Amino acid sequence: MKETIFSTKSPLGEPIAFYKNIWRGNHSENTLSIVAGLQGDSLEGIYVASKLSKFMLDIERGLEKEYEIIGTVQIFPLVNIRAIENASSSWEFDNLNMDMAFPGNESGDLNERLCDSLLKQTADSTYGIILQTGEKHFHDYPHIKLFESSRQKRKLAEMFDFGIVRAIKNTPPRNLHLASHWEEQEIETIIISAGRSQALDKKYCDFIFEGIKKFMLNAGLVKYKGTIKRENQIKFFKPENEMILVSPSAGIFQAEVNAGDNLKKGQKVGNILEVYTGEFVGEIIAPENGLLISILHHPFVHEKETIGVILTDNRNLLGWPFF
Secondary structure, three states, rough: EEEEEEEEEOOOEEEEEEEEEEEEEEOOOOOOEEEOOOOOOHHHHHHHHHHHHHHHHHHHOOOOEEEEEOOEEEEEEOHHHHHHOOOOOOOOOOOOOOHHHHOOOOOHHHHHHHHHHHHHHHHHHHOEEEOOOOOEEEEEEEEEOOOOHHHHHHHHHHHHOEEEEOOOOOOOOHHHHHHHHHHHHOEEEEEEEEEEOOOOOHHHHHHHHHHHHHHHHHHHEEEOOOOOOOOOEEEEEOOHHHHHHHHHHOOOEEEEOOOOOOOOOEEEEEEEOOOOOOOEEEEEEEEOEEEEEEEOOOEOOOOOOOOEEEOOHHHHHHOOOOO
16 A cells, blocks of 8 residues: 655665555556655645545455545645745745646655656546645635636536636746646546645544535545445636735734635725734725635735735626536
């Protein structure tokens, strides 16, 4: 089940190893790769990967008698090994963001070789899931990210019964992401974002675990004797549905709402206080109705700095996924 896919010696002689957990069914050619820990402080993804590994182990051992492994499922719970040891987003030695270091280099530094190894290990995948948290200093409500909004991708996302699906803008740095290289290899790619760095929200983790489990059942990777229940109404948001909230002044940001809140137009999002005097210097107001998908959790802000993202309502949602 546990396989070593990369190993090298550290300067002090201790080995550095990179592992995956893999289960091979006998009835399907489809393969799912799940990747967590590209950044060392994305703890929720690591926890979910661990929880999924336990679930697969229990099936293999006959402890989950209603389930059967059909396809191949491989889980990479810890990628950025040194960063995880340091409890930081990146390894301090090279300060390389592994989420923007692909395709890697088999003759490069440690993290470049890890990226190269990961990409090669997942090259034959049918599906790929990347687990991550919100951007640095931001708290994300659990949602699925897609690089494109085709009908096929939306149907894929629907298998998770996740609720919120968000198509993200195509930007130049995208070419450095693992997800981009998976897409180039025609791997059906999903990014799941939830929570914030250096924190673990068990409710979020349980929600993501159940979503990925439903995906494995719907995709035919795992067989279930019972009935798969759909519990969430799927809402799909295009890039043009996003509204960026910015701070009108520099100072201390005091939020009055949380990620996942449904905001009303005119609702107060938070106040800005002057650092030295504590006086009120500005407020942030929701410009439209919508879901607060991401919000800044760091208290200090610059003038015109982003403090949140609202996904606004759209009439086209009523036709999803048939448009």
